[in-house]
């Protein structure tokens with residue numbers, strides 16, 4: 393890209409809202425680079441508080457540093473990557489290498505539109521076992537289509553010079569050689585630079601959580617028509633698989649009940665008619681026998697429902713079925729059904 397002397401070089405920086413990406417932005421700004429930040433919103437991000445359209449912390453970092461932020465939602469295309477990653481998974485269901493490639497490809501696709509000549513991340517060599525060892529960093533760069541144009545300023549001295557460094561668009565000598573999991577250097581740097589808005593230095597992703605991993609595997613294995621709402625519903629409530637064709641999701645309180653109903657849209661729902669108790673979403677096919685079992689399950693979580701028999705109601709589009717439940721599911725049944 394040819395620039396007039398007065399034009400500033402432009403870079404896209406991936407911004408999680410954490411310490412490393414915040415420092416990477418600040419290092420670009422120091423060198424007079426114009427920065428556009430990209431924040432990826434995912435159902436599995438634990439950064440909170442969140443607000444519609446992205447991570448609150450990332451927005452706050454962008455605001456404080458005075459840079460533009462764009463939020464990209466990780467939708468169905470991302471979930472397909474989670475379902476079938478090419479480069480394996482971490483401890484949970486986290487496909488970290490594929491995930492980095494996914495985000496960097498989105499950044500690469502945006503470069504021409506926004507006039508950016510390179511992409512920057514806060515990645516640190518050796519910080520994360522799966523995606524930040526040397527071979528993984530090289531693989532990610534290659535697969536994202538950013539060969540030579542992916543700059544990691546925090547570890548730049550330990551990596552091959554990138555095109556913007558070789559062309560003098562940025563000064564390599566001002567970059568760093570941070571390596572490993574310790575954060576002291578970054579924290580000291582943040583203090584020195586007066587960077588005081590960073591949220592989750594170690595990041596947070598529910599795909600590393602064994603419970604969420606199990607629930608997502610259940611979704612992939614049992615719901616041929618799974619979609620984004622199934623992924624969102626794995627992140628809260630109680631999840632039970634009664635059999636291959638029926639999952640039940642219970643809200644744990646009024647807030648979760650409301651959130652579940654909101655997300656579930658037209659999926660069948662079950663509520664207590666008169667007594668207090670949890671509401672449930674049914675995902676799959678239900679027979680009359682199943683409804684009896686669902687009633688027992690709901691009763692076992694309705695500690696305040698004291699009547700000897702409770703009435704429950706299923707709503708499924710125009711269909712409404714009411715029935716009574718007397719028994720509670722046993723501890724062993726609940727344990728067996730829990731996803």
Ligand code: SF4
Pocket residue numbers: 486487488489491492523595596597598599600
């Ligand atoms: S921890 Fe989660 S968000 Fe982070 S790279 Fe891995 S899969 Fe992606």
